[in-house]
Amino acid sequence: MNEYQITFLVEDINASARTAKTLHRLAKKFKSTLCIINITRNRKAELSKSVAMLQAGLVKGDLCQIIVVGIDAELACFVIKNIIAEHYRLIGACINYQFSNQLADRVPELSLPSKTQWHYAKAQTKLTKFECLKGLAQLIHPEHPEELMIAFIKREEYSSTCITPGIALPHVMFDGIDHITVAVIASDTPIDWMSKMGAVHLTIALAIPTKPTHEQILTATNLSRNLLCGQVAERLLMTKNSVDLQALLMYFMSRLLP
Template identity: 70%
Template sequence: MNEYQITFFVDNANASAHLAQPLNRVAKKFKSTLHIINVTQNRVAELTKSVAILQAGLQQGDLCQITAIGIDAELACFVIKDMIAEHFTVVGSHINYEFSSQLAERLPQICPPCEIKWHYAKAHTELTKFECLKGLAQLIHPIHPDELILAFIKREERSSTCVTPGIALPHVMFSGVDHISIAVIANEKSMDWASKMGDVHLAIALVMPEKPTREQIIAATNLTRNLLTDQMAERLLLTKSSVDLQALLMYAMSRLLA
């Protein structure tokens, strides 16, 4: 069964006290399994338990998700989303596009320390590793992608860029960019990345200028280190909404998680 998510940012930790009981009562009305996940603190609690919000340990600045799996999971998220929006900042509210800079404007609190160009595509067919790398390069450099494709291939020849089961992070320094560019291809069909870790479902291309600034290096380092945490990797793989996916990546580049 598919997992449905509500991704939200805690801007007032005191709101937890007002939300705990109503959320617990509503969660018990659904047949689906509901959890609250504090991505920042690496905490998980079952929403039907009265101490769920307490166990999740929500603090100001935390990025969290409520997840639902079951026959009425989509309905559960639809109902609970309004409750969450009364107390916290729901990431996907009022946004109907895919990756863009507008999310950074609306949620400056989850922004990385430097400007980033965002690109996203969802694959609806089987892709080889080369086809995926070509797609990532075309997202970043649609007019002249050949040099970037070659840079990705040369990097893969040194070693596979699969960093954790299910996720690849092809990364290069490239003269054709002034800012960090992130391009993501999500694919429900597995992609063979020639890695002992197995196949890939999420390819995240990280392209940096040849002479990166200190802030750009920090953002890239935060991302690579956070991808090695089980919680962040799992959330990225399971999150279906492209807007929520961008929020998770922005957050992962803005700070080191626990």
């Protein structure tokens, strides 16, 4: 059964007190299971329990998701989204927002210390590892993708860049770019990444300049290091909305989780 998510940032610590009762009451009205996940602090609680918001322990700046699984999940999300939007900074607030370079303008809490370019594609067909790397190179460097693709392949020859089950992080330092560039390909069908960790569903390509600044290195390493924290990898894999996915990635690049 599909999981639906509402992704949001906590701006006001008192919002939990104001929403706890309403969310708890609403959660009991749906057949679906509703959970709140505090991704920053690796906490999860079922909203049907009265102490859920206390358990989640939301603090200003925390990145959270409400996840809904069940037959009326879409309807539950639709209803709860309005309450969340009133009290928290909702990420995918408008249906036509795209994976874009402007997300930080709309949500300044997600802005990164160094300029970053963003690209996203959803695989429409079954991909091989080579096709996926080619696709990522085309997203990042559409004029001359060959060189970048070779760089990705050379990196894979050392060792697979599958860093956690389901997620690959092909990463290179590349001459042809001035800023950090992130390209994501999400695939419903598994891609054989020739790794002991198994196939992947999400590839996050990172290209950074050959002479990176300290900030650029920190931004890139924050993402990779956070991938091993708590529920980060699971949340990235489960989040299907591209804007929410970009928000998660930007959040994980902007700081090291506690």
